Amino acid sequence: MSEDSIDDRLQHPRRSLGNRHRSQAKKYLKIVNGTDSDATNLGWAEQNARQSVLHDFTHPDNWRVLLEVKIISGDEDGIRAVLDDVFTVLGRDPELLNQLDNVNMLESGNIILEGAFAADPLDPDEWWETISIADENISNFMERVEGLDLRDRRANVLFSRRIERIRDNGDEDGYLSLARLILAQRPTNFEAWSELGRMHERRGEYSDAWICYDQAQSQFPRMDVRDQFKKRMESLLDGSGGKPWKAPAVNExxxxxxxxxxxxxxxxxxxxxxxxxxxxxxxxxxxxxxxxxxxxxxxxxxxxxxxxxxxxxxxxxxxxxxxxxxxx
Incomplete structure (x- = not known):
């Protein structure tokens, strides 16, 4: 992957850029006033709203402003497209929208969006507060993840962050199994590889840790987690008289x-x-x-x-x- 690849910059959320573009989109929406210039202002508003979602799909306000542009524009197909995208990110079947073919999206689009966010918050901490009320909710979620198609990059990042909350609240084995499954579907998620490597390192599973760090650094060379891990292992053995640490063999x-x-x-x-x-x-x-x-x-x-x-x-x-x- 090139160091200048746009995917390096856009694969994972960049909140500050998302906020900036959302603010610009709102400014253009405020000056829509029923004049001939409205089409131009709505065009700029939509362009900035799309950029806000592109840079940070985890902030619900970015989706809200994009949907608002579509509603003001009277673009019912565009509203459905935004909701379809949100459903994909949340790991829901977009076909569910087909059940709403006769619904007026100009009137109900906001209600559907807010209902989706209330049931399934984009913020992983808010999501955890919602789901951790009952152990049954967590087990149902883990079972659901096993059957999801998470090849969409945004859904993959979102769910990898959600399962980190499961790990942080004591279920390391559950996290490990789901992390491997999520990464198997989207191996370019370098952030998740790095987190999985840290988990293995904390457990003393150094060969597995190296493999995960190697995957992370291979996907995103500027994230030198494999090299840093090697230095930590060498430092750990310095003066201990132990055998030098070696990277996993090819067969592993x-x-x-x-x-x-x-x-x-x-x-x-x-x-x-x-x-x-x-x-x-x-x-x-x-x-x-x-x-x-x-x-x-x-x-x-x-x-x-x-x-x-x-x-x-x-x-x-x-x-x-x-x-x-x-x-x-």
Whole structure:
């Protein structure tokens, strides 16, 4: 990933930029007054509102101002598109909106949006306050995550932050299982890789920690968590007379990548998925290309990473190609 890649800057929320664009959108909305200039002002308001959501999809006010622009513009299809996007981020089935085909979105769009946020807050701390009232809520959530399609980058970031609250409140094993599942579906989530690495490091599971930190730094080179971890391990052993710490052997990394491959595609998408053909045994990258053509980029990513670790020619290049597709 290029250091100048826009995805480096936009994959994770940037609240200050979101706030700035939301403020600009509101300024343009305030000067809409029924004159010929309204179309221009609404256009600028929408552009800034979209930028606010792009930079920080975790702030509900950014979605609210975008929806307000659509309502003032009388754009009922646009209102549905905004709500569809919100449902995707929240891990809900956007098809639910089809049940509201006869609903006047100009009148009910705000009600639907506020209902979604009240039941499922975007802020992970507010969400935890809502869900932690009963243990049954937490167990139901964890079971639900296992069946969700979280390949959307925003949903993946949102749910990775939610499960951190589960970890912080004592269920480390539950966090570990869900974190692997979430990352299997969106391996470019470097923030979640780093958090998972810290969890393994705290538990003394140093090989697993290194693998996670390696994934994080591979996705986002400016996050030097793997290098910092190596320094901590070397410092830990200095003067102790112990054996020098070594990174996990290739076979350990391969085992890890195979496990991630198995979790990468949601169960609902595995039905009827063809087995690799004989050509794959001749050209290992055939399987990767087949997964890519089927839209299974997460699984393709881990297969390509495994092949790269095995020294397969061309595997590193196709891994970067997949990364670009996922972040494109």
């Amino acid at each position: 990394r391969l085992d890890f990548l195979r496990k991630m491959e198995a979790m990468a595609t949601p169960e609902t998408d595995k039905i009827g998925f063809p087995e690799p053909d004989e050509a794959a045994s001749i050209d290992p990258l055939t399987e990767v290309r087949g997964l890519m053509s089927s839209g299974n980029f997460s699984e393709a990513f881990f297969v390509a990473r495994r092949l790269a670790a095995e020294g397969t020619p061309g595997a590193i290049e196709i891994t970067e190609e997949i990364r670009g597709e996922m972040d494109g």
